[in-house]
Amino acid sequence: MGLTRRAFLLSAGALGSAGVTGTALSGPEAExxxxxxxxxxxSDHVAWNRLRDHVQRAFDPTGKLVAVEFGGTVETSSENAYELVTGGEWPKKLxxxxxxxxxxxxxxVNLLVxxxxxxxxPTGAGIPHVASVGGAEALANLPPVEDCPDVVGWSDPAYALQVLLHECGHALGLDHEDGYMEPAGDELVVSPMVSGYPWESDEVKEQQFDTQQGTCGCEFVDPEGRDPRLMLTFSECERERIREYDGGYAPW
Structure with missing residues (x-):
């Protein structure tokens, strides 16, 4: 299925976050x-086991011992994932x-779907240790992880998963500059920390994605009509940043 520019503009959005530093770890079982x-x-939509498998696969190549766990169901005042973080409701509850x-x-990482x-x-937001993302219905339609390649064409479930990983990255201190993109014929491969930004308006990119080159050296190019190819695992540069993550202070 192709993706129109308008569709991607409507479905892309994220909040950058400051870096996370410190030494506190979750516990002896996981880094x-x-x-x-x-x-x-x-909770009416998300198939938890399948989502867990996809998130686990995305983190496995980092070399970190990562535990993906079920938190539970949370009562909120709205379903606006962006405002639940930026307005303080979700961080305050935690x-x-x-x-x-x-x-x-x-x-x-405490991610609210x-x-x-x-x-x-906007579709989500991420700050140190805290993130939220929409798309529960789309995530419920993810195929089993064994039937899903690491890089896929655009679909609602794949895009929702990539934005979810994007916000997890922000919660661990990753920035947009840690992302990766590469032209591939009439498509543009984008990693989770880049996601939909190449297809955004100049105004949005100037405010939230004003960069020409990733921290690992890849050029951030204009899509020039290319359709997206979505990476559903973190790029090598993103993995390196996750490897560098060393805990950090969480106020709970």
């Missing part, structure tokens, strides 16, 4: 804990221990 929570509406149930926040459509901009 990085990724805990995924769902709003009450999102900090105050009001996420519900017995599950405790993870020290590394909402039922908001991926075609409602």
């Amino acid at each position: 990085v804990n990724v805990k995924i929570w769902f709003t009450e509406q999102a 900090a105050q221990g009001t996420v519900g149930g017995e599950a405790k926040p993870a020290d590394d 909402t039922a908001r459509s991926m075609y409602e901009f």
